[in-house]
Amino acid sequence: MADDTRKKTTTKAVATVTLTIDGKSITVPKGTTVLEAALQNGIHIPTFCWHPKLKSVGACRMCYVEIEKMAKLQVSCATEAVEGMVVHTDSDNVKQGRRAIIEFILLNHPLDCPTCDKGGECDLQNLTFEHGYDDSRFDFRKSRFVDEGSTSTFDDVRIGPEIVLNRNRCILCYKCVRANKEAFGEYDLGAYERGNITQINSAPGEKVDNPFSGNLVEICPVGALTNSDWRYKIRVWLTKTTPSLCNFTSSGTNTLFYKEDHQNKIFRTTSRRNDDIDDGWLPDVTRYGYQIVNSPDRLRVPLIKKEGKQVEATWDEALDLIHKHFTEISDKMGSVCIGGLASPSLDNKSLYAFSKFFRTVLNSNNVDFRSDYRMLPPDAETVFSRLCSRPFKIADIDDSDVVFVFGSDLLREHPNEYLRMRKACNFNNARVFVVNPYATKAADIAALEAVYKVGSDEQAINGICLAAIDDNLVSGPKAKALAEKLSPLTLPETSKACGITVDDLRILARALAESRKISFMCGEIVTRSKERETITTAVSNLNLLFGLENKGQVASLARYANSGGACKLGVQPSPAPAVKDKLKEIWGGYPECEPHNTDSMLALMKKEEVAGFFVIGANPIMLHPDRQFVREGLEKLDFLVACDLFESETTEIADVVLPLCSWAEYDGEYVNLEGRSQRAERAVKPMFESRPGCEIIKLITAKYEKSLGEDEQLTSEIQQLLDLDSALPLPTEFMAVKVVVEDKQDEGFEIPLFVTDDPHHCGHLTEKSPSLTSFADDAYLEIGPDLAERLKLKEGDNVRVESPVGKVIVPARISEHIENDVVLIPRNFSSTPITSLLMRKKRIDRVTLSKVDS
Amino acid sequence: MFYSPVITNGSEAAASDKLHLFKYVEDSEQYKLMTFESHGGYKAWKKVLTEMQPQQVIDEVKNSGLRGRGGAGFPTGMKWGFVPKDSSKPRYLCCNADESEPGTCKDRVLMERDPHGVIEGMAIGAYAIGCHTMFIYIRGEFNHCIDRMEQAVEEAYAKGHLGKNIHGSGYDLDMIVHTGGGAYICGEETALLNSLEGERGMSRIRPPFPAIEGLYACPTIVNNVESLAAVPHIINRGAEWYRTLGTEKSAGTKLFSLSGHVKRPGNYEVELGFSLKKLLYDPAYGGGILGDKKLKGVIPGGASTPFLTPEMIDVNLDYESLTAVGSMLGSGAVIVFDEDTCIVWVIQKLIQFFKHESCGKCTPCREGTGWLKQIIDRIEAGGGQPGDIEKIEEICGNILGRTICPLGDAAVMPIQSSIRLWREEWQYHIEHGKCMVKTEFPFK
Ligand SMILES: Cc1cc2nc3c(=O)[nH]c(=O)nc-3n(C[C@H](O)[C@H](O)[C@H](O)COP(=O)(O)O)c2cc1C
Ligand code: SF4
Ligand code: SF4
Ligand code: FES
DSSP, X not given: OOOOOOOOOOOSOOXXXXXXXXXXXXXXXXXXXXXXXXXXXXXXXXXXXXXTTSOOOOOSOTTEXXXXXXXXXXXXXXXXXXXXXXXXXXXXXXXXXXXXXXXHHHTTXXXXXXXXXXXXXXXXXXXXXXXXXXXXXXXXXXXXXXXTTOOOXXXXXXXXXXXXXXXXXXXXXXXXXXXXXXXXXXXXXXXXXXGGGOEEEEOTTOOOOOTTTHHHHHHOSSTTEEETTTTTTOOGGGEEEEEEEOSSSSSOOEEEEEEEXXXXXXXXXXXXXXXXXXTTOOOHHHHHTTHHHHOTTSOOSOEEEETTEEEEXXXXXXXXXXXXXXXXXXXXXXXXXXXXXXXXXXXXXXXXXXXXXXXXXXXXXXXXXXXXXXXXXXXXXXXXHHHHHSOOXXXXXXXXXXXXXXXXXXXXXXXXXXXXXXXXXHHHOOEEXXXXXXXXXXXXXXXXXXXXXXXXXXXXXXXXXXXXXXXXXXXXXXXXXXXXXXXXXXXXXXXXXHTOOHHHHHHHHHHHHHOSSEEEEEOHHHHTSTTHHHHHHHHHHXXXXXXXXXXXXXXXXXXXXXXXXXXXXXXXXXXOHHHHHHHHHHHTOXXXXXXXXXXXXXXXXXXXXXXXXXXXXXXXXXXXXXHHHHHHHHHHOXXXXXXXXXXXXXXXXXXXXXXXXXXXXXXXXXXXXXXXXXXXXXXXOOSTTOBOHHHHHHHHHHHTTOXXXXXXXXXXXXXXXXXXXXXXXXXXXXXXXXXXXXXXXXXXXXEEEEEEOXXXXXXXXXXXXXXXXXXXXXXXXXXXXXXXXXXXXXXXXXXXXXXXXXXXXXXXXXXXXXXXXXXXXXOOOTTSOGGGGOOTTOSSEEEEEEEOOO | OOSSOOOBOHHHHHHOSSOOTTTTTTOTTTXXXXXXXXXXXXXXXXXXXXXXXXXXXXXXXXXXTOBOSSSSOOBHHHHHHTSOSSOOSOOEEEEEEOOOSTTOOSHHHHHHHOHHHHHHHHHHHHXXXXXXXXXXXXXXXXXXXXXXXXXXXXXXXXXXXXXXXXXXXXXXXXXXXXXXXXXXXXXXXXXXXXXXXTSOOOOOOSSSOTTTSOGGGSOEEEEEHHHHHHHHHHHHHHXXXXXXSBOSSSBSEEEEEEEESBSSOEEEEEETTEEHHHHHHOTTTTOSBGGGOOEEEEEOSSTTSOOBOGGGOSOEESHHHHHHTTOOOTTOEEEEEETTOOHHHHHHHHHHHHHHHOOSOSHHHHHHHHHHHHHHHHHHTTOOOTTHHHHHHXXXXXXXXXXXXXXXXXXXXXXXXXXXXXXXXXXXXXXXSSOSSOOOOSOO
């Protein structure tokens, strides 16, 4: 049963009402329901259909209370507490009412509890135990949703790749359908028929496969919705839970791992509701991503290359080899010739140890955590890095009156924030504006979704600014100052350049001007662009012009589980000045050598100026734009060390491969996109011989006969860095925005390509989760119906996607909501090398599509 | 030409200056705009647009004492007054033409034979609440009504009674004819709104009431066809005149759909307060029981209202008198049963209907109606068991007043009243496994 004993914290002065429940005088904010008032004060009222994050519908009628002066029993979940109300939750009348409901629900219920996976955590079991009869007055044969003549109670309808429905157990609380609609905006599940033959089922011709569908299983109060992930694996009472976090998205979604004492594996993940972050909803990638931990494909032991072949080795042999080769390189070429790339999903300690090792032991500044950005600039002082460092609160999206998304396919990049945006719109009437180079799934709630021409990101923003100036929506001096900087751009020209109509630009400008509380979010379409500096400069102007940060939040959202930590701990070549100073202070020194980021290290490898490379948790071949470029660089190296959970394109060519622990196998702390540091606890012992990142780095350091410090010392150093306010302010002056003309197009390649994540995947590891691959297990391309028609492509056709540098063949999917000429391809599947299509120096990748005749 | 030959008292109405809803109901051309206008149609709409403020319209309807004819009898003007005056959201008016309660067939006559009267009433209501888009939700099976309404709406647009800047007033009003999906529950106002939105037709919990948060979460008024059709007459002849009709608490006239074992089943417009006995036996109306048998009982207000026995039919047909005898005026469907009707059989038919039509949202109605049907089916089939009556009573008690919408109550009230009034017949049925009265029906 959903337990909502937490009080809502609110800073605003709100009107209150005082009522009496079971003789206890209770004061709550106006608008609170009787049920919430009771729960918040430790008075238990049973419920089935109520859910703290959904609108009350009063369907199950389990939450009856008696209210003085009202003749009938009232449903407390849908009755607002009013001044002076006297409520009884346990009168004879109420007890009788509840018993009747249980009796009604059980009439046709199969009572197949012994074989039901919900057993032990079933609301129906528990509430029947508490409030039901011990006897049945129903003397008819129970009706069944099963094959004619069958005596089985099983009604296993597979309504999606993961979800199995048993309609006999369903108590029609409608929570699944409501959550799907109200919280996720999905309609792949519905109710059909009427009366007592009403049934929940997938929508005709559809599968329940939306990226939040796992939540439906979690909130189902009975065993009507179960998933393959958990079905028939273990009884819940044999499991113990460990608090953890999502290691795939950047929100730090709170989770629980379930494990059993005698087996070193995780059985499932559920939510650990944190209203500041996740409202208790998990994207499927968060829910099923844990399966990679148990995967039999995990790297088991260290491997070292002998005569061109990787062979099994002991940890000691492998570490010795690393030390030997890195020392040779340092001695020969200087330690600046060694670089490292760490995954932004590693915990704080691993990331910090990684940077400390490079900077204090090797004396190199070549560290980075970004493997999928193209042509990174040196970053410390850029507008881009300032925008990335701005504070952001997820929960503040809720009551924003305007939610503005720019350059982000929010559902794929930030599913949790996508849900918050939907909540703001559906529950608090926020207006949502989405400005992107292609139409995304957020469009259904958007007051306006403006689609700009691919590659005209900064012009779209300039256009909004110019529209505001034109409409006198901003103060004269500001308007004048920015107009000067943007001159000679004009509104009509800019509108034409970005493809958003002047009218739409005006609507967007008005929304920004009129907003009283705004959440402005940028995403990967900005951060991964080669022109990110230009675009963020335009955003900075926008911020100044409308005073956005004074009335809300403006940020470029960090993308991975600990990207936030990586920045705060200085795991990039040029950390923020405050971080760098602090590091210098802690370490009593800081390497002076020139810093290189991932992209420039790869370039230096080709020139043989970087000869040793240490990759931990990352897979640049799969994620970095221009696969050929990366592979050539890595192959030129004298010595490549790769630590990962699985064999990958990168480990394959490494000289030493070390098995790395997942986040479930050690205690770690992670900084989410808000800058909030949270802890994920060790749920299972390290699989096989794998080791946590921090430990690996410490072991290598030991080979140098040095130490990075005891655990406590590391913890305290990390804390000092986390405590530092390393946020850089956005510029306070308007700046000129360089107008970027698109790089010369390669003849014949016309359709812009966006490489994204599949909504059920994230990065390069999730394809090891069977549940997640049941939704998508290989790459495909997504195009709109218009383009499909012109190219004569049908759903499922195999299509050759060709860029000037590479080609892949993938099946086509046609997405109704995409209207312009773009093609999207997920990058999460190693069998299809998508990055081989990309060119790192291009702003836009363009491809051709042609049907492959089978 | 009439689509459906239904007996009405149209000729009486034509000669009366009190009866107004059926005044032209026997005129086979009335559905045409020209005829309608020649009978003074759309005069009230023009008057409202040119001479009255919305609030005046609301006040006029309030003062008239008009109460909702859809079943609940809620004062129409008062309902209109609930629409927030300061809301920036659009407001909507929905005419409830889903008429599906067994026995009720009055709205359909109005729509088929006098569709412009309905449009005019809706338009005035829309104006009163500041609505610019109004809907009529018509029962899906009413093909003829749908045709007639669509045709009438087209004509009304063409003549400028609907559309932009109506008659130069600056007022815009659009009308959408929506056909229902064929479920009784879609007549319940909140389920109707869900259905109109494209959602499954299931009732919503109140509050919020539709007047505050209805269609697309905007202020919405839902009114019955007959309620709205009365409005132009109130505007034309004044609230005072309307109050002179009917009784003090039940002003105006009402359409009664008379069905069952009577000689002249049909739709009759009478002043509220009319004698039920007269309606049943007067040759101008029901003309007496079919085959001159004895009366067994009457459902006075639609399938959901408690029965009256022959001793109780000396009652006036108005809201207060029927409440006083433990029943309700409801939608005005008077269903008559003769002495040869087995009460268990009647109830079986009713519970079959309500079980089938329960929307499935709330537990007591969804599960309870199913269970009741099983028990009652068994009794009717001769398999009744001792204790069944008590069980039925208890189940009814667990449904009554405990559901989201009144369908649950509607399902159990006739059952409860039948047991109260004819308990020995139920008992006989259970004990002997057959009907106590010989059941002979001209129809099945
Ligand atoms: C199950 C159910 C079915 C109903 N069906 C109808 C109907 O078909 N037509 C109607 O006007 N009102 C119907 N009502 C009543 C409506 O909910 C609502 O009260 C009415 O439309 C209001 O209009 P009025 O105030 O003009 O009577 C129904 C109510 C219930 C509970
Ligand atoms: S499937 Fe589960 S969540 Fe959905 S209505 Fe049935 S019981 Fe409720
Ligand atoms: S009472 Fe019946 S029809 Fe009304 S909401 Fe409940 S289940 Fe639906
Ligand atoms: S919890 Fe209140 S009706 Fe279901």
